[in-house]
Amino acid sequence: MPSEVIEVEGHIIDSLILPKVLDVIVGLGADYEMLEVKIGKTNLDISRARLEVRTADEASLAELLAQLQVHGANPVETDDAEVVTADRDGVLPPGFYSTTNLPTAVRIDGRWHDAENPEMDCGLAILGDGRIRTVPMHRVRAGDRIVVGRDGVRVAAPERPRGSSPFEFMNSDVSSEKPKGVLVADVANRIREAKERGVRVLAVCGPAVIHTGAGPGIATLVREGWVDLLFAGNGFATHDIESNVMGTSLGVSVLEGHPTEHGHSNHLRVINEVRRYGSITAAVEGGYIDGGVMFECVQREVPFVLGGSVRDDGPLPDVYTDVVEAADAMRYLLPGVGVALMLASTLHAIATGNLLPAGVETYCVDINQAVVTKLADRGSHQALGIVTDVGLFVEGLCQHLCPTPPS
Amino acid sequence: MTQLSWGRRYLMCPPEHFGVLYEINPWMHKEVAVDRDRALSQWESLVAALRAAGADVELQEPHPDVPDLVFTANAGIVNDRQFVPSRFKHPERQGETPFDIEWFEAHGYEVDELPLGVSHEGAGDALPFGSVLVSGYRFRSDAASHAYLSKITGAAVRSVELVDERLYHLDLTFCPLDERRAIIAPMGWDAYGRKVMEALVAEPLVLDDDEALAFCANSVVVGTNIVMPSCPRRVGRQLEAWGFSVATCDVSEFLKAGGGCRCLTLALDVSLG
Numbered sequence: 001m002p003s004e005v006i007e008v009e010g011h012i013i014d015s016l017i018l019p020k021v022l023d024v025i026v027g028l029g030a031d032y033e034m035l036e037v038k039i040g041k042t043n044l045d046i047s048r049a050r051l052e053v054r055t056a057d058e059a060s061l062a063e064l065l066a067q068l069q070v071h072g073a074n075p076v077e078t079d080d081a082e083v084v085t086a087d088r089d090g091v092l093p094p095g096f097y098s099t100t101n102l103p104t105a106v107r108i109d110g111r112w113h114d115a116e117n118p119e120m121d122c123g124l125a126i127l128g129d130g131r132i133r134t135v136p137m138h139r140v141r142a143g144d145r146i147v148v149g150r151d152g153v154r155v156a157a158p159e160r161p162r163g164s165s166p167f168e169f170m171n172s173d174v175s176s177e178k179p180k181g182v183l184v185a186d187v188a189n190r191i192r193e194a195k196e197r198g199v200r201v202l203a204v205c206g207p208a209v210i211h212t213g214a215g216p217g218i219a220t221l222v223r224e225g226w227v228d229l230l231f232a233g234n235g236f237a238t239h240d241i242e243s244n245v246m247g248t249s250l251g252v253s254v255l256e257g258h259p260t261e262h263g264h265s266n267h268l269r270v271i272n273e274v275r276r277y278g279s280i281t282a283a284v285e286g287g288y289i290d291g292g293v294m295f296e297c298v299q300r301e302v303p304f305v306l307g308g309s310v311r312d313d314g315p316l317p318d319v320y321t322d323v324v325e326a327a328d329a330m331r332y333l334l335p336g337v338g339v340a341l342m343l344a345s346t347l348h349a350i351a352t353g354n355l356l357p358a359g360v361e362t363y364c365v366d367i368n369q370a371v372v373t374k375l376a377d378r379g380s381h382q383a384l385g386i387v388t389d390v391g392l393f394v395e396g397l398c399q400h401l402c403p404t405p406p407s
Numbered sequence: 408m409t410q411l412s413w414g415r416r417y418l419m420c421p422p423e424h425f426g427v428l429y430e431i432n433p434w435m436h437k438e439v440a441v442d443r444d445r446a447l448s449q450w451e452s453l454v455a456a457l458r459a460a461g462a463d464v465e466l467q468e469p470h471p472d473v474p475d476l477v478f479t480a481n482a483g484i485v486n487d488r489q490f491v492p493s494r495f496k497h498p499e500r501q502g503e504t505p506f507d508i509e510w511f512e513a514h515g516y517e518v519d520e521l522p523l524g525v526s527h528e529g530a531g532d533a534l535p536f537g538s539v540l541v542s543g544y545r546f547r548s549d550a551a552s553h554a555y556l557s558k559i560t561g562a563a564v565r566s567v568e569l570v571d572e573r574l575y576h577l578d579l580t581f582c583p584l585d586e587r588r589a590i591i592a593p594m595g596w597d598a599y600g601r602k603v604m605e606a607l608v609a610e611p612l613v614l615d616d617d618e619a620l621a622f623c624a625n626s627v628v629v630g631t632n633i634v635m636p637s638c639p640r641r642v643g644r645q646l647e648a649w650g651f652s653v654a655t656c657d658v659s660e661f662l663k664a665g666g667g668c669r670c671l672t673l674a675l676d677v678s679l680g
Contacts, residue, residue: 010550014565015567015599016600016603070545070568074551
């Protein structure tokens, strides 16, 4: 939808210019969003309004702008974005525009183009056909045309879910003192609505999901089609497989809750066996893994990315040991994701948050409030934190979403 | 009633070079000849009428290249010792501005110019009323000029959109009489402008369409004296009832160029803000 930001200033309230401008916009069937209104304190002070107007097509936009100009409402003077060619691989030009995760548009030859894949902390590359993509530093190639400076770049204000959103009543981003049952039901509804809209649901899981006994719940959600994509690390996958093959998680019996003899090496033996098969999928097909989250992912062809870290045992053969490759693999799978569940994960939640556009509804569940806060502090302002035990949360989610209780 | 605080000192320019040499409003027709002698005698009568009404008249030197210099109302906006020269919409009149700036600089005014790219035609499109400056826009002045005008002069501006091309300047639709009263021609304004003016003018003398098109609003008020290009009986009776003395002054030669009494004068004793 073509749009333009216009500004009108003067004694626009007393002179009824502002209502007239709004009437002209609405009268022509266009939409507007008031971006900023500064109203003079006295009748001597001038007022100023900045608004974005949107029309169905370029021709109506041109007509609208011409009509608005008569009343002194003119497009905010903006220059085209400055573009510099990268001179070497993996390096952005000095002064490169550093992106946010918000919807971003770039002005080229007087026209605004939306960036296709908002992602924070990237550069903006102008492709040969005029498309704009965010590009992480390491993916830059010599010759890429990169936006530098802030001119000609427009970022849309973040928007919270509106209307009957169950989260409207929550005025804090992190809820530790809200009725958990209500929150779980609300998240379940949001997931259901998202699936109805046809967007994908991403689960990002930390190993505590398994330790707290939530593994079967996640497995059920995957089996029932509520999870379309899984991001985790070596620990989560290992303990998921360990709990299904050996009945323990990090050596502790998941059913009885006490350490088993020589259990501390169980996860190493599991990793070793999966390495013998060559991949988790091969281990499932060979009958070594016959249940759990990873099993259900393989069975239902739910893609997963396991990102490695320096402390990993093994690791499992599917784990990306190159973190840059891991992030790229996650990036590749993100388009179409509309809801992200960050479950008891710090490292992978933040890594995922770095890649997600701000429009993705993100729910961060952790027993530790600091984890939830950290995600928002790293720029994922759309994340809504729920401070609770992930085992209880997943169990509640299953009760809402799955007609049969978790197996 | 409180008389207008301004309107006792005017700048005027003799019509030695006046003529309809181009057409930039619906009243102008190049084939209609101006009788220059008659124009001069009408102009001299107007000067005499204003002086008789109690006004001082100062003169600006005419110039052969700019026939409309006679319409001094469009020279710019006076605010105490500040002068904001017009930025004329039509190139035909843009040549007047250097002469206007020259006169005001020579008379000790500080000249503050509007930015390039916006047009505003001076007192023709801006008249003080009460505590505000009413300014018209659309045909000659840009709405965008009003914010600049406000920044430069400190005046609170009420913008009014003009909608009838025959009443192309505000001073053809609006004539402040005192602090509460004004002659108004709402036919020249859009619905928003009418509301703004309705809220502003406590006691309006509303002209009908014929009266407006006879340029009744293009009058000069000097205290309780009014010099008008024409005055229908109904209008005259109302003005007299309010305590004004009306003098009419035939300016028919200037009407050929779309200008009346007010257009031929620029008040020099205006203080805005």
